Amino acid sequence: MAPLTPLQPWIAQKIGLPPEGLTRAALEAYQLHRLQATLDLCRAKSPFYRQHLASFPATVKSLADWQALPFTTAVAVRERPLSLLCVSQSDIQRVVTLDTSGTSGTPKRLYFTAADQELTRDFFHVGMSTFTAPGDKVLILLPGDRPGSVGDLLDQAVARLGASGIRHGLVTDVAQTLAVLRAEQPAVVVGMPVQVLALVRSAAARPFPRLKSVLLTTDHVPAAIVQAVEAAWNCTVYNHYGMTEMGLGGGVECAAREGYHLREADLYVEIVDPQTGALQPDGAYGEIVFSTLTRQGMPLIRYRTGDVSRFLPGACACGAVLRRLEKVRFRWHGRFPHTATGFLTMADLDDALFPLEGVLDFSAAVSPAELRVTVQAEEREGMETAVRQALASLPVVRAAEMAVTVRVQSHGLGVRGKRQMTRLPMP
């Protein structure tokens, strides 16, 4: 049996129970109580929510009542962020501006108080303890220059564990990061999947360092990247799921590595039908919607993430009463319909292309009839053919008889982070 996730005793204590005393009923009673407190706060202090909730009940007597409340969408965070605030701007310690690559123009803005940031630090501390021990060195391949940035909070959290963080920042030069890896010999590395893959697959990757654990963090972590990193570094890879709107952290895998356990004392998560908004039963796929339970600066009520997942049925092998969210595979608006029943997502392309030895990254552009993929790869004979075959084997590509164009680029390999499919203009 896998060791119990450290999130469980932490959450028990956060809600006023002894560490071993958590039950589902106690957690849900706490969540209902905190949802009411969030609702009261938003109605009292946020001009947006005062208006948004004006025609809805001010009291929730059950979790089912919560489903009657309207969703909050990214539009509000983009267009009226200040009206979502429940504190004065002087109480805000950190503002995160999320540049949206491309279309909509206005970036999202998220505001956090010092207490809100402490909640994140606390979660990182406990989450990291799943696979980090006192004395370990932790190489942090995430931005950490600014106070309150993800790398900064993570470094402080790691220090609380008695481990020592190395603030590296994003990988911009693979050779330089490999040199740091060899010089510092960390036990743990935290980074984004494609960035860590570049360290494993670059021409200079060998001899491989030996690590204990790697945490990959982003919306979707391709299984092929997990396998490539584990095989190269002889380590165990864990996934983290989170987004800035969640306060950077959302959930992390336990040693069983079968879904993320969520920070359920800080977030109330629902899965809803993306089209009707109706709550989905456990086990059914839908859009992840969350409400904040403890946030002060910019609480969110039923925020639509756009990410698609489901609650895994049954208990976790670690014995936790906490729920498990299945790994997120795609965003609702990031899927491309092609046939009556099929659609193509970045995760499908990830699963087809990352198993190919030498593939570092790729970009894709798609229309109903065409798929254009540019692969970044170390020079290798037969790469283009292998990529073409991998793409042609995808059921949607076959069913829609899509024309596939492949380009392999092996010069000037850049290292990127989050990737997106773009839409080709309609002919």
Ligand SMILES: [Zn+2]
């Ligand atoms: Zn577990």
